[in-house]
Amino acid sequence: MSGCxxxxxxxxxxxxxxxxxxxxxxxxxxxxxxxxxKFPLNAAAITAIGQAIGEALGGTLLLGQDTRVxxxxxxxxxxxxxxxxxxxxxxxxxxPTPAVALLTKNEGYSGGLMxxxxxxxxxxNGVKVFAPDGTKLSDEGEARMEQRIFELLPAGARGQxxxxxxxxxxxxxxxxxxxxxxxxLSSRFPRGRWLGGTRIVVDxxxxxxxxxxxxxxxxLGAEMQVIxxxxxxxxxNAGCGAVHLETLxxxxxxxxxxxxxxxxxxxxxxxxxxxxxRRIDGDAVxxxxxxxxxxxxxxxxxxxxxxxxxxxxxxxxxxxxxxxLTRVDVGDRFVFEEMxxxxxxxxxxxxxxxxxxxxxxxxxxxxxxxxxxxAIVQERASLEDLTxxxxxxxxxxxxxxxxxxxxxxxxxxxxxxxxxxxxALRGCGRLVVRYSGTEPLLRVMIESDxxxxxxxxxxxxxxxxxxxxxxx
Numbered sequence: 388m389s390g391c392x393x394x395x396x397x398x399x400x401x402x403x404x405x406x407x408x409x410x411x412x413x414x415x416x417x418x419x420x421x422x423x424x425k426f427p428l429n430a431a432a433i434t435a436i437g438q439a440i441g442e443a444l445g446g447t448l449l450l451g452q453d454t455r456v457x458x459x460x461x462x463x464x465x466x467x468x469x470x471x472x473x474x475x476x477x478x479x480x481x482x483p484t485p486a487v488a489l490l491t492k493n494e495g496y497s498g499g500l501m502x503x504x505x506x507x508x509x510x511x512n513g514v515k516v517f518a519p520d521g522t523k524l525s526d527e528g529e530a531r532m533e534q535r536i537f538e539l540l541p542a543g544a545r546g547q548x549x550x551x552x553x554x555x556x557x558x559x560x561x562x563x564x565x566x567x568x569x570x571x572l573s574s575r576f577p578r579g580r581w582l583g584g585t586r587i588v589v590d591x592x593x594x595x596x597x598x599x600x601x602x603x604x605x606x607l608g609a610e611m612q613v614i615x616x617x618x619x620x621x622x623x624n625a626g627c628g629a630v631h632l633e634t635l636x637x638x639x640x641x642x643x644x645x646x647x648x649x650x651x652x653x654x655x656x657x658x659x660x661x662x663x664x665r666r667i668d669g670d671a672v673x674x675x676x677x678x679x680x681x682x683x684x685x686x687x688x689x690x691x692x693x694x695x696x697x698x699x700x701x702x703x704x705x706x707x708x709x710x711x712l713t714r715v716d717v718g719d720r721f722v723f724e725e726m727x728x729x730x731x732x733x734x735x736x737x738x739x740x741x742x743x744x745x746x747x748x749x750x751x752x753x754x755x756x757x758x759x760x761x762a763i764v765q766e767r768a769s770l771e772d773l774t775x776x777x778x779x780x781x782x783x784x785x786x787x788x789x790x791x792x793x794x795x796x797x798x799x800x801x802x803x804x805x806x807x808x809x810x811a812l813r814g815c816g817r818l819v820v821r822y823s824g825t826e827p828l829l830r831v832m833i834e835s836d837x838x839x840x841x842x843x844x845x846x847x848x849x850x851x852x853x854x855x856x857x858x859x
Contacts, residue, residue, distance in 0.1 A: 416824025437468020446497025483654030492521030592628025
C-alpha cells in the first residue's frame with residue numbers, strides 16, 4: 388500500500404462512532420428507528436415507549452407524523468401508552484419534524500413526538516422525542532427513558548413481531564398546526580411576494596413537506612413545479628427526495644428553473660440543484676451562508692459547526708476567509724449542542740441538515756430553502772454563481788449492511804486495516820469508519836486529494852470488513 392507522499396493541507400482522522408449493539412440500545416443519532424412491527428417497533432415496545440415518554444415529560448405533548456403506511460398503527464399504540472400516564476397529547480397530523488420542534492418550543496408544550504424514519508424506506512419507522520425547548524433529548528435523557536422502556540416491557544416482548552395494518556395515508560392536514568408553523572417561519576423573512584418570479588422545482592419526497600412546502604413558497608410569489616407530492620404511504624423517499632437527488636437533477640433538465648430543492652421524508656433536511664443541474668449539498672449551503680453572514684457582519688463568532696463527514700474542502704475554503712470549522716460526531720443533535728456551547732450561529736451536515744440560530748432548534752429543510760432563496764434574491768446572484776468556486780475534495784462513501792453492530796474495538800483485523808489505511812492517508816486525506824445511528828449500516832468514508840487512491844483503499848478496507856463483520 389502506497390502512502391500519500393508529501394503532506395498536504397488535509398488532516399488525517401478516523402472516527403469509530405457508536406459501537407453499541409442493536410439489541411441493547413434503542414436510541415440512535417435521531418430517535419428510535421426500526422422496521423415497523425419488529426422490535427423495538429412492535430406493539431408492546433411502542434406502548435412502553437409512549438408510557439415512558441408520558442412519565443418523563445408529562446403535561447401536554449405535541450404529536451406529529453410523516454406519511455408512512457405504518458403511521459396510524461404506531462400513533463394509536465403511542466397514545467395507548469401515554470394514556471397510562473398523566474400526560475395529554477395534541478395530534479398535529481402529518482407535519483414536518485421541524486414543525487413539531489418549533490411548535491413545541493413556541494407554544495409551550497411539555498415535549499414533542501414525531502413518528503418518522505426520516506430518509507429511510509417506507510417499511511421502516513421511528514419515534515423522535517423533543518424536550519420542552521424544541522431540542523432533541525440529551526444523552527442522559529435518552530438513557531433514562533431507555534431504561535424505563537426496558538422496565539416496562541413484558542416478558543418476551545423483544546421476540547414479538549406484528550403484521551402492520553396498511554392504512555391509506557394523505558398529507559392533507561386540517562388541524563391548523565401546519566399554518567401555525569408557517570407563520571412562525573415567515574416571521575423571519577420579508578413580507579409580501581418577495582419570491583416573485585423565482586422559479587423553483589420542489590421535490591417533496593412524497594413525505595411530510597408535500598402540502599407544507601408549496602403552501603409556504605406559493606404565497607411568497609415563487610413559480611413552482613412540485614413533484615413527488617402525492618403520498619401513498621409506501622412511496623415516501625422512493626426514488627425521490629433528498630436521498631435520491633438524481634430524480635430532481637433529471638427534472639431540472641426539462642424545466643427552466645432558478646434552482647431545485649429536495650426534502651427528505653420528514654422535512655428536516657434539504658438538498659439543492661442549481662439551474663445547470665449541479666448538485667448542491669449541505670457543505671455548499673454552509674459555504675454560501677457563512678459568506679453571507681460574514682458580509683452582513685452576523686457571523687460572530689467566526690466559526691461554523693460541521694461533522695466528521697464534512698468535506699475538507701469546506702474547512703480549507705473557510706480557513707482562507709478567516710472562518711473556523713469545528714467538527715463533531717454525525718447527527719444534527721451534536722451540531723446543535725456544539726453551537727449552543729460555542730455560540731456559533733451556523734452549523735450543519737453534508738446530508739442537508741442545516742441549523743441556523745434564528746429559532747435554536749433542530750434542522751429545518753424549509754427554513755434552509757427560504758434562506759437559500761433569500762440569498763439568491765437579495766444578492767441578485769444565481770445558485771450557480773454563489774457556488775461557482777465550490778469544488779469538493781474527492782471522497783467515497785460506502786455503507787455495509789450488518790446484522791449486528793459489533794463494537795469495532797472487538798474486531799482486531801478490522802482495527803488493524805483501519806490503522807493501515809489511516810496511515811496511508813496521513814498528510815493528504817482522512818478516513819471515517821462509523822456505525823450509522825439510524826440504520827443497520829457500517830459507513831466508511833475515505834477522502835483525499837486523489838480519487839484513484841480513494842478507490843483502492845476503499846476496496847482493501849471493505850474486503851476486510853466483509854470478512855470479519857456479520858454482514859446483513
